[in-house]
């Protein structure tokens with residue numbers, strides 16, 4: 102018998118940084134895998150075993166963008182990414198460096214009226230809706 106859907110364990114936690122500076126949100130365009138390439142996301146990635154969510158957030162921003170960030174407040178709870186993965190999002194401020202697209206195709210700073218100018222990955226859209234409602238702060 103198939104397990105009931107709500108009992109399927111989450112086996113992947115992805116963290117995303119909503120990096121805000123000068124009232125704009127940083128969006129990053131994925132380079133891979135092929136089916137996601139070109140889509141826009143929040144910088145971040147998978148939490149390693151034994152690593153805290155916010156440590157993963159800081160590490161991924163350093164690896165992907167060559168910046169040091171400070172996590173701020175959590176946005177919502179666990180945002181579903183398909184069957185077995187969730188996205189956890191924090192606002193973040195840059196404390197050192199200027200973001201560079203080391204692993205992405207492009208970066209864009211989006212003003213509040215530009216939040217939907219990029220094609221967000223489907224899992225990110227409800228998160229962007231929060232910023233559209235509540236503003237970038």
Ligand SMILES: Nc1nc2c([nH]c(=O)n2[C@H]2C[C@H](O)[C@@H](COP(=O)(O)OP(=O)(O)OP(=O)(O)O)O2)c(=O)[nH]1
Pocket residue numbers: 115116117137141142143144145146147148161182188222223224225
């Ligand atoms: N980083 C990030 N990933 C997202 C977002 N939305 C979304 O659906 N995803 C998906 C894309 C990927 O399938 C997964 C994150 O994997 P990743 O490839 O960025 O993680 P990673 O840097 O740890 O990658 P790797 O070690 O496997 O190369 O979550 C988002 O806003 N940010």
